Amino acid sequence: MAEASQEKGGREGDRALTPKAALTGRITFFEGTPIRVRFRWAELRSGAPRWEQAFSRDGGKEWQINWTMDFMKLEQRETCCPIVELRQYTLHPNMRDQLIALFEREFVESQEEVGMRIIGTFRDLENPDRFVWLRGFRDMESRAAQLQQFYGGPVWKAHREAANVTMIDSDNVLLLRPVAGTAGFDLTNAVRPVFAGGKSPANVIVAVIYHLKAGAEPAFADHFDASIAPLLRERGVKVAAQFVSEHHPNTFPALPVREDASVFIWFTSLPDLQGARALPMTEIAPDLRDRVIAEPELLLLEPTARSLLRS
Numbered sequence: 001m002a003e004a005s006q007e008k009g010g011r012e013g014d015r016a017l018t019p020k021a022a023l024t025g026r027i028t029f030f031e032g033t034p035i036r037v038r039f040r041w042a043e044l045r046s047g048a049p050r051w052e053q054a055f056s057r058d059g060g061k062e063w064q065i066n067w068t069m070d071f072m073k074l075e076q077r078e079t080c081c082p083i084v085e086l087r088q089y090t091l092h093p094n095m096r097d098q099l100i101a102l103f104e105r106e107f108v109e110s111q112e113e114v115g116m117r118i119i120g121t122f123r124d125l126e127n128p129d130r131f132v133w134l135r136g137f138r139d140m141e142s143r144a145a146q147l148q149q150f151y152g153g154p155v156w157k158a159h160r161e162a163a164n165v166t167m168i169d170s171d172n173v174l175l176l177r178p179v180a181g182t183a184g185f186d187l188t189n190a191v192r193p194v195f196a197g198g199k200s201p202a203n204v205i206v207a208v209i210y211h212l213k214a215g216a217e218p219a220f221a222d223h224f225d226a227s228i229a230p231l232l233r234e235r236g237v238k239v240a241a242q243f244v245s246e247h248h249p250n251t252f253p254a255l256p257v258r259e260d261a262s263v264f265i266w267f268t269s270l271p272d273l274q275g276a277r278a279l280p281m282t283e284i285a286p287d288l289r290d291r292v293i294a295e296p297e298l299l300l301l302e303p304t305a306r307s308l309l310r311s
Contacts, residue, residue, distance in 0.1 A: 111150050119309050
């Protein structure tokens with residue numbers, strides 16, 4: 001027979017268990033002694049309820065708790081973005097700061113106003129003539145519409161000549177998607193600095209790019225989670241985001257992307273350049289080596305003054 005009772009702070013139910021258990025739900029423990037089992041919920045309104053199980057060998061006079069479980073609600077973490085472009089521009093010598101100043105003054109809000117997300121803008125610390133930035137979209141269809149709206153709009157038309165004159169090449173673009181739903185960038189508390197020119201404090205953003213044979217991304221992502229990520233955690237390195245190539249056809253052909261690329265990329269942030277350069281480039285599992293077509297590529301990136309991604 002089952003009993004139920006209400007107590008302050010929780011709910012509990014009693015069930016007496018004796019032999020014949022297999023068929024009737026009654027079981028005997030300890031040489032025929034009936035064991036009463038109590039299940040109890042507590043702290044139901046706290047947001048972190050507790051469930052506990054207890055046994056009584058004397059009919060409920062004394063209870064021995066032998067199992068507890070604490071629950072907490074997982075926040076649904078929204079990350080950015082379902083579609084991401086990693087754009088690396090090669091510039092004419094000594095033109096990077098000129099482009100950054102123009103970009104941060106004219107091209108941040110004007111792109112976000114049509115629905116894109118300017119995730120981060122960076123100086124490549126290993127190449128003084130490279131400008132790197134990340135741009136996010138909700139999906140490939142909205143990407144086409146938003147790019148058309150921006151590049152066909154008045155802001156780009158007014159400033160495109162000033163931007164293009166700084167560039168040698170702007171076609172080194174990887175089209176990416178997060179490995180999983182929450183593997184993108186967590187920008188929950190990120191705040192973009194107002195335009196002030198110059199520099200503002202930020203970590204070094206690190207991107208590690210593995211160039212793979214076509215179709216190897218899922219297996220390599222599993223290998224990263226099983227073998228590389230635990231090693232990084234042991235060394236205090238937090239993986240901020242993980243992406244693989246998005247193979248959907250380019251929905252805005254006016255801006256080329258590297259459609260033949262198959263990559264796995266992970267990002268982290270470190271407090272200084274010395275720590276970033278000492279980042280371990282870990283061994284690739286023997287059964288995956290034939291799927292990697294080049295040595296890992298390491299980008300060491302300094303956020304610009306108005307970069308949203310800074311740490």
